[in-house]
Amino acid sequence: MITEQLAVSTIKGLAIDGVQKANSGHPGAPMGMADFATVLWTKFLNVDPDDPTWPDRDRFVLSNGHASMLLYSLLHLSGFPVTMEDLRQFRQWGSHTAGHPEIAQARGIEMTTGPLGQGFATAVGMAIAEEHLRAVFGPELVNHRTWGFVSDGDLMEGISAEAASLAGHLGLGKLTFYYDDNHITIDGNTSITFTEDVAGRFAAAGWHTVSVDGHDRVAIEEATREALVVADRPSLIIARTHIGNGAPTKHDTPGVHGSPLGEEELRATKELMGFPPDEPFYVPDGVYEFFSKAMDRGRAAHAAWEERFGRIDAATSERWAGYFGAVSVRLEAPEFDGKIATRAAAGKVFDQIAEKVPGFIGGAADLVASTKTAISFSGGFSKEDRAGRNIHYGIREHAMGAITNGLAVHGGLRP
Template identity: 50%
Template sequence: MAREYAPKQIELAVNTIKTLSIDGVEKANSGHPGTPMGLANISFEIFTRYLRYDPKDPTWIGRDRFVLSAGHASMLIYSMLHLAGYDLALSDLEQFRQWGSKTPGHPEHGHTVGVETTTGPLGQGVGNAAGFALAAKLKAARFGEPFDPIRVFTLCSDGDVMEGVSGEASSLAGHLGLSNLIVVYDDNKITIEGETDLAFSEDVGKRYEAYGWFVQRIDGHDHTQIKNALDRAVAEKDRPSFIVARTHIANGAPNAHDTAESHGSPLGKDEVVATKKNLGWDPAKTFYVPEEVYTLFKERAADNQADKKAWEEKLAAWRKSKPELSAELDRFEAKQVPADIYSQLLAAVPEKDDATRGLSNVLQQVVAEKVPSLIGGSADLAPSTKTLIKKSGSVNTKAFEGRNLHFGIREHGMGAICNALALDGGIIPYGATFLVFSDYMRGSIRLSALCQLQALWIFTHDSVFLGEDGPTHQPVEHYWALRVIPNLAFVRPADAVECAAAWTIALGRHKGPTVFALSRQKVPAIKRDANFDPQNVLKGAYVAQEAAGGTPDLVIIATGSEVQLAVGAKERLEKAGKKVRVVSAPCLEIFATQDEAYRSSVLPKGVRRVSIESGVTGPWAQWVGDDGLSIGIDHFGASAPDKVLAQKFGLTVDAVTDRIQKWL
């Protein structure tokens, strides 16, 4: 049972939240003061009455999640975390937006304790919140009662609900009936350019009703209305909840109230003084927290400790009654992967020629059997991406036990949801679509790399050789568009052996996402040298075929379906008297991390280099040198069968060989 607070206690705490946020932005001379002020009342109610958390154990598995989707209002979450007792001192708040501080301009998971997810690009937090709620449902279906009570509370802004990613994720959340998801919409009717009616006049509440959400409308500064709405939202058992809270930006500031200027600029010295006087605050005091407010939050922490103790007692009883399931939970949370997974995958490699999307799916079934944490799905393309887990059912409103998620045609929402599944713990998520549509979810992919998440992005139809769908569907710039994202591994396998390596790399990357780029068309198994060591594939690039007759005159580097072109060109060039080494480079990012000795053993200095890849060629200069030759496609594709395109675009063995001979 939540404590009751006197109006004066509430007012004092709310004004503390407001003034901490004001002072942080003012001292930094940068930031967004108005939104934290407008959301102070709602934040107080969530943290002191509803949110279950333990500041001394911020990763407690049974905690509720709080997501500030309006990440620009970061001083709000920093103020709340400080008051709630997390390891975030007043001195940290005083260093808002400064070099090396724990309080960056937008909240960052892994950087600031208590921040569940990195929210900066608007709408991402709503998508993450849906993912957190889905994760709790998935765990409750697998492990039962201890995970039923986990809830997700989210604050979002006008900007969040305008961005398409939030609509994609919210539509799916409504379809799945994620009743443990509660989103409060800060309807302050102000954006950076002015009042929202400049560009936004829809009824957001009605839109969410159409999504299948339970929608309420309140005055976001009236604590009775806030409590009643949250009580009803918590009690809702069938639908996610959306609370439209009419608020006023910079609430309490005499002149900045309801102004666009207060959205993204400090109030200014004079307005800060006027605001503090208006709130009954001493203008001379900065970063001031009355002891009564600390006491109030300490009491909440004590109540939460009692709730946590009761939850842990329930978990202990559950573990005792279900020891096998308890052990399964521990393996699940650890994302346990067999140490010999690569050997098991190599043993399961199909012997027939096939598209790498098909070969990958055969190996995915082995991974699914050995790694229960693997859960994911496709943006309505599973028959094409070949990413279904065959021995598992689908997740739907009545069954969360399955492992196959159906995201619908919502790539960006899929990305945001998968990121939260990875953040929640226990789940290794994958999201699948065509490689060209990675553009639609680039924001989510980038955040998966920034947050150091073990997320798997399985992208198929990886080249112009998908054929007749034409240039709208044929990726040419996408390999490098993804490779340039820091902390992302882009793996483009040439055959089944390299698909096994791709899965092994992805399962071993605990602090970064992996992209699979898989072909639509069939590819042959690469004939490798007799002394080939499969372990070298895990190093990102390796010698697939050594030059005949000694030190090579030429090294041909290729990826994916173009490795077969390199092999064919080598054979013809050697008949013409050249000594040619073929290097397959399924993952340049992994190769770049190898020691100099290994890199030089694969790409010896002083030997001329050629790259072959069915995409843009410019960035290959870093691997072949300014005097090297890069064969690829520096234009958009065309609609035709794949073999015709190969002829027209010069990506046949004859054309490649001729090009290299002329260059030599």
């Protein structure tokens, strides 16, 4: 069996080669996040590369989508339908490996990301979807986690503050984010823009937080295990990393954020890793096996789920199809006495849809009285009642948009 370090180096090598070949892209963040990415993907994430859309899989969102070569490398090495040729075609017209990830769940890309902060809020929506569906079907059929990575830029964006506040309020205990705390953005060090106490802010919003050296994989694993135990709050693992980690002269510099390393620095980086400097897209012997073996955990979880799913009774099977299958419903024109405001009429139609479409879920940003976007016969989705179908977003419209996307792309619900 190869060492974990070799797996990390392979990811870094693929990421910097992809960017170099395209002569465009972001090598720094993948290099800085490769350590915690390897820990998460090989030790915790429950996904099945042979069936990437299995409904009870863990969800993973790379909110700092500019680090896309990290995601593509992980998917490729883990055996998802992302080929070596796809990696070589990074950022080329028509390729599957766009500069920023574009949703392709059959290939393991859960959500389009790139606009900073949006992926984080989308993941909050996925976690809400999981909580709701678990309340409906029970943990035998729905019981997965939502994981993601965020950067300084993600956490500076207002949308992430809204989403973090709501996630903490709702106590979304199966949501865990790793924060790539590298102190670098495009314009320089975060000392010029972002000096707040992020851990304190998230703790105040009701999150469990833990700070680790982002290149100490043992500490990262421990912090992740700690997050798994905290069931009543979402977790933020603050990983102090170094952008461009492993690049001898460019690490810790803003220049490595969004430009290729350059031939000279790339060769030096490869030499430091003990890789042949003139062999791009190098995957040492044993690395595919290392990732494939790690994926056996997800494959086994999937097989166990299929086994349980195979034993459900006819009523549950029908109910499942109502959520996860295609539905065709006929709506009747509602009857009104005299004149009615269009939004009030829409509210009546919502109720009708909600009766016929069980996965219909939604809410408002503190404006139900005006918008009438509520299901009159259902309660609110809350910490105490995950079965409620009315989501009280509070006055957080920007997050509401992305969370709605998360509910939709999760599957099973129709927000």
